Amino acid sequence: MLTQDIKLSETPENGISFPTDRIMLDVKDLKKVYPTPKGDYVVLENLNLQILKEEFVTIIGHSGCGKTTMLSMIAGLNPITGGDIAVLGNPIKGPGPDRGVIFQSPSLMPWMSALQNVMLGVNRVFPHASRSQRKAIAKYYLHKVGLDGAFHKKANELSQGMQQRVGIARAFAIKPKVLLLDEPFGMLDSLTRGELQDILIEIWNKEKITAVMITHDVDEAIFLADRVVMMTSGPRAKIGDVLKIGFERPRARKTVLEHEDYYKYRKHLIDFLEH
Amino acid sequence: MGYLELKEVYKTYGEGKNATEVLHNINLTIQEGEFVAIVGFTGSGKTTLVNLINGLLKPTSGEIRFKGKAVVDTSHERGVIFQNYSLLPWLSVGQNIAMAVKEAFPDEKREFIKNRVSQYVEMVNLLPAINKRPKELSGGMRQRVAVARALAMNPEMILMDEPLSALDALTRGNLQDEILKIWSKDKRTALLITNDVDEGIYMADRIIPLKPGPKATLGPEFKIDIERPRDKTELNDNPHYKKTRNAIIEYLMGIGEERKTTATAFYELPELAPKNFVA
Numbered sequence: 001m002l003t004q005d006i007k008l009s010e011t012p013e014n015g016i017s018f019p020t021d022r023i024m025l026d027v028k029d030l031k032k033v034y035p036t037p038k039g040d041y042v043v044l045e046n047l048n049l050q051i052l053k054e055e056f057v058t059i060i061g062h063s064g065c066g067k068t069t070m071l072s073m074i075a076g077l078n079p080i081t082g083g084d085i086a087v088l089g090n091p092i093k094g095p096g097p098d099r100g101v102i103f104q105s106p107s108l109m110p111w112m113s114a115l116q117n118v119m120l121g122v123n124r125v126f127p128h129a130s131r132s133q134r135k136a137i138a139k140y141y142l143h144k145v146g147l148d149g150a151f152h153k154k155a156n157e158l159s160q161g162m163q164q165r166v167g168i169a170r171a172f173a174i175k176p177k178v179l180l181l182d183e184p185f186g187m188l189d190s191l192t193r194g195e196l197q198d199i200l201i202e203i204w205n206k207e208k209i210t211a212v213m214i215t216h217d218v219d220e221a222i223f224l225a226d227r228v229v230m231m232t233s234g235p236r237a238k239i240g241d242v243l244k245i246g247f248e249r250p251r252a253r254k255t256v257l258e259h260e261d262y263y264k265y266r267k268h269l270i271d272f273l274e275h
Numbered sequence: 276m277g278y279l280e281l282k283e284v285y286k287t288y289g290e291g292k293n294a295t296e297v298l299h300n301i302n303l304t305i306q307e308g309e310f311v312a313i314v315g316f317t318g319s320g321k322t323t324l325v326n327l328i329n330g331l332l333k334p335t336s337g338e339i340r341f342k343g344k345a346v347v348d349t350s351h352e353r354g355v356i357f358q359n360y361s362l363l364p365w366l367s368v369g370q371n372i373a374m375a376v377k378e379a380f381p382d383e384k385r386e387f388i389k390n391r392v393s394q395y396v397e398m399v400n401l402l403p404a405i406n407k408r409p410k411e412l413s414g415g416m417r418q419r420v421a422v423a424r425a426l427a428m429n430p431e432m433i434l435m436d437e438p439l440s441a442l443d444a445l446t447r448g449n450l451q452d453e454i455l456k457i458w459s460k461d462k463r464t465a466l467l468i469t470n471d472v473d474e475g476i477y478m479a480d481r482i483i484p485l486k487p488g489p490k491a492t493l494g495p496e497f498k499i500d501i502e503r504p505r506d507k508t509e510l511n512d513n514p515h516y517k518k519t520r521n522a523i524i525e526y527l528m529g530i531g532e533e534r535k536t537t538a539t540a541f542y543e544l545p546e547l548a549p550k551n552f553v554a
Contacts, residue, residue, distance in 0.1 A: 128547075216444050267511045
């Protein structure tokens with residue numbers, strides 16, 4: 001977890017770098033250009049972001065600003081036009097199991113069961129484990145996300161909320177160093193969203209991994225994050241501002257909502273989005 | 276007596292062994308000119324409730340009265356804005372709206388209908404797109420057409436079934452303001468179904484939660500005593516807003532806790548590290 005000695009102003013944007021041994025993910029001078037018939041469209045430029053080990057960072061910004069472009073570049077699913085992305089100092093070369101992704105739509109194989117969907121990744125990442133061990137890993141995470149009764153249900157028989165639970169189990173089961181989440185709860189109602197946020201935080205906290213999550217829900221951004229990163233509107237989007245969330249963990253929703261800083265944080269983020 | 280009244284309304288789908296009771300003992304009174312929001316969750320029976328009120332469905336038992344008369348069929352007195360827009364894909368924007376206007380004003384001349392259509396298309400800023408088909412429009416534009424269509428019928432009550440859920444935050448905010456403007460201008464009665472607590476607080480006079488089904492019932496109401504017009508940025512500093520918002524969220528989270536199943540099975544995680552692909 002983020003320690004208190006790091007100040008809000010200490011972001012690469014302000015020319016201050018974190019100590020190298022604490023950095024998990026390092027994004028340097030990132031640039032992305034999409035060619036169009038009317039010439040090049042620069043989506044991202046001069047984007048600098050450092051994320052610490054075991055940190056939970058949420059990213060907000062207007063739709064179309066390039067949040068998903070950035071996340072898919074970190075995932076290695078989208079080529080980099082300029083700049084560097086490194087995980088623990090190693091520059092990324094395409095997608096890899098050190099970075100797990102949870103997409104906005106669950107993106108499961110519809111003809112496979114929940115268990116088979118999770119096993120797909122587990123089999124690749126744990127080739128040295130026995131079959132029963134691999135199954136145990138998949139079952140453990142499906143249980144964690146509350147899918148005990150649905151191991152053998154086909155993905156297309158599950159509700160949207162349940163499919164997204166499988167997506168979470170699948171991502172955690174490969175034990176990634178960094179978890180990348182692209183508005184994972186955007187399509188769910190607020191009750192299911194709250195439940196899944198709690199599940200996500202519980203596993204994240206236990207596994208001590210680093211998480212980067214895009215959201216358009218300001219409350220979600222505050223509740224989950226150690227820092228909320230605000231992206232400017234494109235073209236040439238970059239990091240506009242960073243807000244450090246000082247609430248202690250574990251966080252209870254009720255306590256967080258009643259904390260005197262809560263609505264200050266909220267106002268800060270809404271102001272950024274409205275201007 | 277209320278403008279709209281639901282008394283001990285039950286709705287069951289299916290029969291015998293396959294019967295599922297969706298709505299259980301729903302009691303609701305809405306006064307003329309009031310804006311009420313019902314906050315509900317996926318599968319809680321929200322759409323069933325809206326369709327009972329607009330007359331597309333009949334209750335299994337209980338009474339629904341609109342202006343004192345029992346609701347037996349659909350009527351242009353109650354305009355509906357559906358979540359999925361429900362526009363006819365082969366008709367243009369103008370034609371979609373004209374169809375509704377003709378239905379509501381069967382005795383009026385062509386000239387009247389034409390004027391009324393353009394008036395409402397203009398209201399939702401879609402005049403440049405009046406001859407376009409729905410598939411040529413973005414989601415936000417389609418929902419604008421649906422809003423214009425519902426209002427052009429001059430309904431006495433507007434029923435909205437998650438009208439803005441599929442839209443991005445910015446478009447959503449704009450349409451919320453447009454709906455509020457129209458509602459306050461003509462002082463119509465409005466019922467909004469939403470899964471967004473903030474949308475409810477921003478728009479409504481009262482918020483009533485619909486507990487998740489099956490056997491969904493209405494929870495306790497929350498009054499929103501905040502003057503209109505409301506300002507989204509100022510709301511954030513309003514103590515009444517914060518208190519009400521927290522109370523509603525707490526209530527909903529409480530329901531969530533109740534719904535959680537207590538799994539007793541135990542699964543052990545083998546202590547294994549993934550293969551190191553970097554080395």
